[in-house]
Amino acid sequence: MASLCNCSLSCPPYPRTQWNPSRTRPFLSIGLSPTFPGHCISSVGSAGCRAAAPDKARRSSFANEASMSIDNLHRFINLNVGKWNGAFHQFDTNGNLLHKVDTKLSASSYGEDQLISLIQTLYIKQPPSSTSVLGEDKEPDWAEYKIKETNMFTVDKYQQMGFFPQEKAFALRYQTAGMLETVLRQGVLGEDDTGEESPRNLKLPSYRPSIVCESCLYSQERDMRARAFHIMDPKGVIEMLLIFLEKRDDGVPFSPTLDNSKLQEYDSRIIPFLGKWKGRSITKRSGVYGATIAEADSVASLEMDEKGHLIQDIASTSNNGEVTTNVHWTGTMSDNLITFDGGYQMTLLPGGMYMGCPSDVAKSVAESKSFHLEFCWLEAPGKRQRLIRTYDIEGLAVSSTYLSETQVTR
Template sequence: MASTCYFLSFPSLSKPLPPSLLPLKFFTARPCKTQSTNSSSSATTAGVQDDPKTNSLPMSIDNLHRFFDLNVGKWHGSFHQFDANGKLMQKVSTRLSVSSYGDDELISLIQTLYIKQRPTSTSISEYDEEPEWAEYKIKETNMFTVDKYQQIGFFPNERAFALRYQTAGMLETVLRQGVLGEDDTGEETPRNLKLPSRLPSIVCENCLYSQEKDRRARAFHIMDPKGILEMLLIFLEDRGDRVLSHPSLENNIDSVNRILPFLGQWKGHSITKRSGVYGSTIAEADTVALLEMDDKGQLIQVITSTSDQHDVKTNVHWTGNAADNLVTFDGGYQITLLPGGMYMGCPSDIAKSVAVSKSFHLEFCWLESPGKRQRLVRTYDVEGLAVSSTYFSETKLIAQRKTSCDFL
């Protein structure tokens, strides 16, 4: 293992960017506030209203413990970097060691990331007993950071969470130091690696856990200073002490076929919670989503959501076009299709939403097995604050064959 140990120093995300670069504000270190969505691109949380009486809920130690238990362990996996069009640019092996210490309000989570290093120019592979792993300490998570800075949307029963991590520093270290390796010293940009902006406007993590094994996928949206999608990152990890092989996203699926598993009608249930590991459930709804392609190759998406509490039905109708791995809808929303039954969605230009005082959302979908998928949607207000998260569990409906009786 590499002897060098790095302690990540996270740049402040509370400093606003120069107006000439970005009309968005950086996240501020203050309690989250919520507001109702007012754009079609945020239809997944339509009908959700803010209740000021629940803005200051007492902290739930039980939820914090459950969040820590969900993360604790030794995770073996791989890190994947994609461009905005879904092209795989970089893949490296990773390990993550997560442990907790302390009790009650003083409990903290500590994470150490290990990145497999590329061979140096002086190494002779046949004589290397084992690969080198660089070690990076990630800032602790505790009662203070989880509420003030990370803005977690946590679903303990569904085993899913979304958060605004202190990730800008990790991007700097993982991509610029961990992935580059010694052979790339002096190079501005190594092959197949795109470096993120030093001041990304948004870094959002959505994490979904497998329903079949002790595996999880952590997906990162990286938005550049102008509010445009810069890159997508995926950590695919298995938990266990002895993992013989690292899980990885295969890139051997033809681009045209990536969208096929998502076509059809999906029926499920959604749960929306306000930001904060202690956040209450705002709404639940039954959902039906249809994605189909017409004879001209145009995509049509129809989403119907019926609230359990208020019996409010919301209908959203989008049309769009697919080019390679990118699906662009007329409303200014885009979906990047990834290997492994995944896609990630975001506005084509967040600045345009902010300019007209509209909220926006970022989405991660994982179709782990045919006919079953999970989605996690993170909704932001016009100031860039994460105000709510919505978890979807959906099953694909099998189309029934038409018989002669159907035409009578």
């Protein structure tokens, strides 16, 4: 997977499945196949990092790791419980902000042990009523939406969660467009009683998106987080990008913005990412218990030549030091959209963020190649976190990779 600075590990091939071109959505399969543990991080310069079937020893390791699932589910719930204040940001694929709406999220739990569940309610601030009396100081209205519960049943079957408890990061996908139906099509983010869209400029997604992936990174400086959503249309082309920037309610007013003042000195969103980066990655297979598949050290450099081309070099060394992978990659930039050779694109967002995805997922599926989605948050100069989600050729989320990196030279 090409990206501004992506580490890569070699991954052994798995048997290809036959793709039927008559299937309109070949990558909307649900569930986690036990034959695809997904132990690759990502393949820069190739859209086809393959997931391999586990051998006997690794299958045994997965079985032992499963006994920790309840503990990690409790950790995940504790990480999310509370009241969160923030804002919803919608971007087009070129990184242009289409709309921003204030939000609140209330998360609590009920049940014990294996029956514990996380319940969440999203509140979206409504625009002032057109029938309000002039001069009347009315409290704002908040539309309420229930989000699907998270429990031992849903995390694997529907949400295919990849969770990093110590790093405070997670990724999940949605089985249906339920999140879109309730959050984007109703009330303030959908059509009102008159049939007009409100607020203006909000683009509504397809009714049957092929993939909806959520990636969440927590701040390393404050009790704050960024939740990013890749939404792909039925043909597998990125349709829109969503960011929820939220802070746990501590009684202090929070006015979220993606325009990080520490990064405002740059004229271009690409500048903070240029230079040499060193970091470490952790890759886990899907599922809330997430067996650790691989760890690696990575060194990545990103430069821009005199013609404006981006040149990326990556060296990734496995945890035991036995395998080192070197990758050379080039790309071009147009405004805030970067397109790499090989069919991968990245959208630069304000606030030190970018989101990456294949230019055409359907093409990867047709060629029996896996694909990757990425979210990066450079919260402060020189330090960033990245979350990479790997899918197999059927659209199953087979692994998640978390990276923490530090800039060593500019």
